[in-house]
Amino acid sequence: MIHPDTEVRRVDDVVGVGVFATAFIPRGTLTWALDPLDQLLTPERLAPLGPQWDAWLDHHTYHDPAGNRVLCWDAGRSMNHSCRPTCGGSDLGFEVALVDIHPGEQLTNDYGTLHLEASEGFTCRCGAVECRGVVAPDGSAWQRWLPELRDALASMTTVPQPLAPLVTPAVLRAGRRAVGLPATERRRRLHAV
């Protein structure tokens, strides 16, 4: 579930829509949490679907570290990529604001951290000074945001958390412990919760 102080707005004809803050969201705020209404699409569920679904799935779902696709039921699926994201941490089952997000600013994440398949790379026009130009499968993407993610997690107890009821203390503890681990180990730890 996406943070309640957000709304979907049109960005432009190329990008389509994005998720924008409607109130101040401080660093360390849970901006999204996996919830029971989100659809976990396992490889077994996807196998019977034909290739006509591939583009739709690439556009509307992301990959979790266990190899499933996740279809967010709400505006979470409209979050755009940025090479300088305002949110991060999706592998943990929740995302946090990596920076203070002001009203009118967009909630974004680094798609390079979302276990892209080779066919899902794209030319980026995020406009960030740090823009990589092309976003492709990138095993180092998670490491890129580790300092910001650690700082944001350390700030969690000092800011309002409207999504806190969706993240159990066990998930939060497991996420904090797994954040600095390689993807395979993150997957093992988080699935043990």
Ligand SMILES: [Zn+2]
């Ligand atoms: Zn970019």
